[in-house]
Amino acid sequence: MVPLLTLNDGSRIPAIGLGTYPMKEDAPTAVRSALELGYRLVDTAASYGNEEGVGRGIAESGVPREEIVVTTKLRGQDQGYESTLRAFETSRRKLGVEYVDLYLIHWPLPRVDKYVDSWRAMITLREEGVVRSIGVSNFSAAHLDRIIAETDVAPAVNQIELHPYFTQRDLRAADAERTVLTQSWRPLARGAELLTEPVIEQIAGRHDVEVSQVVLRWHVQLGVLPIPKSSSPVRQRSNLDVFGFELSESEMAQITALHRGRQGGDPDVHEEF
Numbered sequence: 001m002v003p004l005l006t007l008n009d010g011s012r013i014p015a016i017g018l019g020t021y022p023m024k025e026d027a028p029t030a031v032r033s034a035l036e037l038g039y040r041l042v043d044t045a046a047s048y049g050n051e052e053g054v055g056r057g058i059a060e061s062g063v064p065r066e067e068i069v070v071t072t073k074l075r076g077q078d079q080g081y082e083s084t085l086r087a088f089e090t091s092r093r094k095l096g097v098e099y100v101d102l103y104l105i106h107w108p109l110p111r112v113d114k115y116v117d118s119w120r121a122m123i124t125l126r127e128e129g130v131v132r133s134i135g136v137s138n139f140s141a142a143h144l145d146r147i148i149a150e151t152d153v154a155p156a157v158n159q160i161e162l163h164p165y166f167t168q169r170d171l172r173a174a175d176a177e178r179t180v181l182t183q184s185w186r187p188l189a190r191g192a193e194l195l196t197e198p199v200i201e202q203i204a205g206r207h208d209v210e211v212s213q214v215v216l217r218w219h220v221q222l223g224v225l226p227i228p229k230s231s232s233p234v235r236q237r238s239n240l241d242v243f244g245f246e247l248s249e250s251e252m253a254q255i256t257a258l259h260r261g262r263q264g265g266d267p268d269v270h271e272e273f
């Protein structure tokens, strides 16, 4: 069983989830297979163009809706108060759900400067009961402080790039200080190079697990919530199976020492609409 984490609004969510970018035609089958294997958190976004497929996978899985944490995100072009409310309706319809469990602002887009208005709309959606928990993605400590100062509502989640090559020590601490749960996107650094790192291979050998499982366990022990994407049932199963072993403090430190820098966009300047 996957342990649950408690958000600052009292909701409980699974300690690991399924990423769905860049799933397209494979989304219904991949999401359904993940749910059948025991995943109970699914992460999509309006900008991934797969909300319909993800929704179909959820419906076809037969897993009771209330057991699943459905996450989607507001894309850049929809930022602003009224446009966020409209964009949410579109996402909800495409997903085919009555409510969304977790709705995130995808990127802050500071140059556009609408994220405070978007955040106010997220608060409205939560008050209306169509969204259970609200959060952000790719927010820096300064972005967090601004929405908290202007609305008095701290996000439940900040979903950020986080993996052994980009360990986000400061932002993890900033999130925690503000009661915000950190979720890790690109938790496996997309799989390739990271999964051949000799130091992680050695640790994996010692625990008789896969390299990818060591990486996901590292996230879990950091207290952050990884959302690895896999369309393969074999890898989905393996990625979920990270609660039966424990890394030592020195193994955790060896993995963290792989830090070198971000792979994706810098939230202060990255623009994605």
Ligand SMILES: NC(=O)c1ccc[n+]([C@@H]2O[C@H](COP(=O)([O-])OP(=O)(O)OC[C@H]3O[C@@H](n4cnc5c(N)ncnc54)[C@H](OP(=O)(O)O)[C@@H]3O)[C@@H](O)[C@H]2O)c1
Pocket (backbone or CB within 6 Å): 018, 019, 020, 021, 022, 043, 044, 106, 137, 138, 159, 160, 184, 185, 186, 187, 188, 189, 190, 191, 192, 195, 212, 213, 227, 228, 229, 230, 231, 232, 235, 236, 238, 239
């Ligand atoms: N908020 C944001 O701005 C943002 C940005 C990027 C991503 N995300 C979210 O984060 C999720 C995860 O990030 P990501 O997809 O970029 O990267 P990732 O989860 O680190 O890596 C996914 C890649 O690794 C492969 N893989 C998965 N499990 C594996 C395993 N056990 N062994 C070997 N290879 C494995 C997958 O291939 P197979 O499918 O073939 O297994 C896929 O190519 C996305 O799907 C999306 O939901 C959010």
